[in-house]
Amino acid sequence: MEKSILFICESGISASLFVSKMLESLREHGLNYDVDYAPVQRVETKLSQQHYDVILLAPQIKRYEKELRSLLEEKSHESYVSGIQDDEFITMNIERILERIR
Template structure:
């Protein structure tokens, strides 16, 4: 099943590494996922541009959870929201992150 994913992070720097590792795993598993990422400051712009199936929020975004939820509500986004666990993000445990997407 095809899924469009948006990874939301605080500034966009750490998410770029996560994206590259996820792309490797997606190709290896032959999954039909498209991945994009954005810092919190660009989430509204991204949601205006495309309808995502899943929003992956990095642990740093937890501080801004209410702000992100307001943006999601304002943009009438129906994407599933998944919070990436701190330890999965820290150690780039892509298998666990993909498993959380597959479970939902």
């Protein structure tokens, strides 16, 4: 089953490395997921363009979770929202994250 994932970060700087690592891990597991990322200020635009099955929040973005859930409800999107823990992000522990979203 293919899933679409949106990774939300503060400014987009660390996202490209994280997404690259995630794509590498997905390939190793034979999973064909679509992975995209956006800084928090572009989330509304991204959600207007596409529905995402999973939304991952970088550790510094977790404070926006309530607003994000309201936005998803407003747009009638049913997405699984998961915050990435500090240690998962720092160590790029994609395996632990994938366990939650499969």
